[in-house]
Amino acid sequence: MTKTMNACRQALLAGIAGCVLATAALAADKAPPSTSGATRDAADIFGAREAIIGAAMSPDGSKVAYLAADHTTGTAVMVAASDGSSAPHVAMTSDGAESILRWCDWADNTRLVCEATGATSYMGNQLVGFQRLMAVGDDGKNAKLLSNQSSTAIQVRLAQYDGDVIDWMEGTTGKLLMARDHVPEMDIGTKLAKTADGLGVDLVDTHTLAASKVEQPDPDAVNYISDGKGTVRLVEREASGSGGQLSGVHQWFYRRPGSRQWESFSTRTLDGPGLRPLSVDYATDSVYCLDNREGRDKLYRVALDGSMKTDLVFEDPKVDVDDVVRLGRQARLVGARIASEKGSVVYFDPEYQKLAAALSKALPGLPQINFVSSSADESKLLLSAGSDRDPGRYFVFDKTTKHLNEIALVRPQLENVPLSEMTPVSFRASDGTMIPAYLTLPPNGVKKGLPAIVMPHGGPASHDDWGFDWLVQYFAHQGYAVLQPEFRGSTGYGDGWLLQNGFKSWRTAIGDVVDAGHWLVSQGIAAPDKLAIVGWSYGGYAALQSNVVDPDLFKAVVAIAPVTDLDALKQESTFYTNHAVESDYIGSGATVVDGSPARHADRFKAPVMMFHGTRDQNVGVAESRLMNDKLRAAGKQSEVVIYQGLDHQLPSGEMRADMLRRADGFLRQTMHISG
Known part of the structure; x- marks a missing residue:
């Protein structure tokens, strides 16, 4: 959020x-x-x-x-x-x-x-x-x-x-x-005194700070897109309503070649249908856009010559197009990312399609090939390669000499540490729906009767991706099985999966998270008395709320920067102009009352440990303090660890290590895990 x-x-x-x-x-x-x-x-x-x-x-x-x-x-x-x-x-x-x-x-x-x-x-x-x-x-x-x-x-x-x-x-x-x-x-x-107000566009000399006006400031403008050659072709506007509150309605306008007149391009609301421009293709005088049609995000190319001629570039029959891949000084679009089991990239550019395939063969065990940057003429490429068991490494590839030079490791400290395979699986929810997930088992080969963790992702408008995850790999290294469910309310799987969102549709989302825990036990992977849940942000909310829904399932709860009260989350945006939009996104009435774990502390049976940074702008630290107070007042076992000066991601290696050490110790003590 x-x-x-x-x-x-x-x-x-x-x-x-x-x-x-x-x-x-x-x-x-x-x-x-x-x-x-x-x-x-x-x-x-x-x-x-x-x-x-x-x-x-x-x-x-x-x-x-x-x-x-x-x-x-x-x-x-x-x-x-x-x-x-x-x-x-x-x-x-x-x-x-x-x-x-x-x-x-x-x-x-x-x-x-x-x-x-x-x-x-x-x-x-x-x-x-x-x-x-x-x-x-x-x-x-x-x-x-x-x-x-x-x-x-x-x-x-x-x-x-x-x-x-x-x-x-x-x-x-x-x-x-x-x-x-x-x-x-x-x-x-x-x-x-300056009177200009809003977002404009300037041509700026980064050496001298000399600037010339290209687009006048616009109070309603929130985004501009250029053609990569110095000409602004599209603007996105979001008008304000009463009290200066943003409307949540986004309108895009474009210009034809050589024109200074803005013309209507598209209108959309949050998560609604409508063309979402991403990148202008200078060579074809068109713009690549995502649009939600037939319940999934698809990639289109729309002409900017006034005809609005729209061509489908790519779609997947099951999942959304997540994003596009751009490269070079002009951010030229060369491919798209989709939410497949192993995070596929589909390349449209024939050269990069061929090159990605060749590099995958040249770098066995590193299937995630990403073109990161390039020289202006694209004769030299900076790329990264990684996998679930390799945090990634950077290479420079010279197209002229065909030389591939490895220049750096993303996490050199893990170079000789055994890591675990991340396996796509699925389990049946209580209503019969098959839920995709990722299962990571310890690298020691043990597969049954393990201490286990259900780890729902944050967002909620997000999804997990196949690949290296430091939090998952740490717990697997410590002997836990980790299951990451792509619960309904996640993005990437179309409108039917997203539902309203993970807050308004929390009953279904949290139900899927709970069913993930039952599946781990039913498969014999998890020892029933050693099943925990760990989550960050919305995942922390899911970890807490799952214990309201099914208090007997999880034996320990770790929540990092969690949402704990939906009204409190709405109040955090009170002084912001997107307050009305955010409040509507979260919901009201019974959704808020029943869906706020801090209001149901009496239902908890499992001990809880929370972590939060004092500079968290996504979810205020007061939410963890509130949850801790409510749990203790109800006679429950709870502890909150506060990290001074850290934001939502806890961007300190020292404090992340402290969090991991404390969380593992808490789980071992609570669930009587030896070792």
């Missing part, structure tokens, strides 16, 4: 100056400290953040930039020669205390653009998120914020959101197209 920054303009927070990313925390510094050593236990090894968090190739193909995590919350921007001819060096670091680096990419061959997000407190108790973009030389010099907000003027609303890069251009001049949020300023007796 993320409150997106472009949809959360807070009129009630008038007069607050823009949040400025602390440059002191992002100055060039030493490389992250090593966390290797013989004293590290399984929790340290599995809880460690990725050694590489995203990567991008420079336009000329000579360098690769990536984020490298330390053992706590710190992150460094590293730059390496793509041919391995020189050691990586640090361009910038963040300690993660005020903001977290999320990604970096190349504006040109010497200039990087990086995004950081964080949260700040307002009036002592309101946690408000912010996003900032900054540019820095790959040598760590000439760092500049790409915000157009004033740090001294009095603004009429909070400047949470800097903007997005919508066109990376050719990568030769350091100039790019940015969708930027313009915040009006209060007039305090001068004529210098």
Whole structure:
């Protein structure tokens, strides 16, 4: 339940100056400290953040930039020669205390653009998120914020959101197209206050910050799409209703070639039918879109010449098209992802279709081939490869020489650690519906009578994917069987599976989660007295609510950043302009009363352990505290572990390791598991 920054303009927070990313925390510094050593236990090894968090190739193909995590919350921007001819060096670091680096990419061959997000407190108790973009030389010099907000003027609303890069251009001049949020300023007796309001598009020089207006700020605009050649072709608008509340109705408009006039393209509501533009194809003057037709998301191409000619590009008869695969400076669409058992990618581009097949043969045991980035001419490719038992590794492929060079491991600490196979299975729900799931057994070969965990995913508008999962693999390594049910309410399987959503349709969703536990016992996989449930976010909600539905089934509950009261979740968005939309999504009446585990603490029999970060903007830490108080007041066994300064993902290797260690210890003690 993320409150997106472009949809959360807070009129009630008038007069607050823009949040400025602390440059002191992002100055060039030493490389992250090593966390290797013989004293590290399984929790340290599995809880460690990725050694590489995203990567991008420079336009000329000579360098690769990536984020490298330390053992706590710190992150460094590293730059390496793509041919391995020189050691990586640090361009910038963040300690993660005020903001977290999320990604970096190349504006040109010497200039990087990086995004950081964080949260700040307002009036002592309101946690408000912010996003900032900054540019820095790959040598760590000439760092500049790409915000157009004033740090001294009095603004009429909070400047949470800097903007997005919508066109990376050719990568030769350091100039790019940015969708930027313009915040009006209060007039305090001068004529210098800015009056522009809303999301516009600027051509920005990342070296000098010189900017020229491409699209005037629009208070209703939430997104723009360019053609990859510097021309904006589509805009998405969401109008506000009474009290400044967003309507939830999204309207898309497009321009014909050479025109400045916007024309209607499509209209849709959340999860409803209607064309959702993704990427413009410059060569064919068309736009690729997803649309929900016949109950599933399919991929279409729509002409932008005024005819609205629509062609079906790809559909799967059983599952949704999840996303598209884009590559190169123009984000050219080369394929699509579908929610199949092993997360298939379907390539439309004949060259990449052939290349992916060849690479799969050249890299046995690493079937997940992802084209991550490329040089401007696509002669050099940065790709990753992985599997359920391999966290992934990065390669550089030179099309000219046909040379494939492995450059980095995503989780080097797990290189020689036995990992477990993730097997697609299905089980029968109580109403007879077959529910797909993933089963992971311990690597020691034991298959029956195991301590076992049902692990529902977060979202709820999400689904699990086949591949490496550090949380699943840790518990499997510790001797547990882990079942991940794709309960109804999950995305990826069409409208009939999504139902209303995992909140409004919680009875069916939680029923499927409970049935997953019964299946583990009926198959002899789980020892009946050693069956637990572990979940994160909505998964944490499902872990708790399943004990309201069937108090005798699970013998221990671990909930990480869980939703515990649906009314409380709605109240968290009170000061946001998407409050009405989010409230409608969650539901009301009996749905809220019966579906809130904090209101039914008396039904719990299993001990509960919860974990939560104090900077969680998705689900406030107060929800875990509320659940803990309710359980204890009802005489139940409950504990909540609070991590100061961490967000919803608990992005600290040290704290993740602590969480894993505590959770495993709790399960072993509660269910009397030896070892």
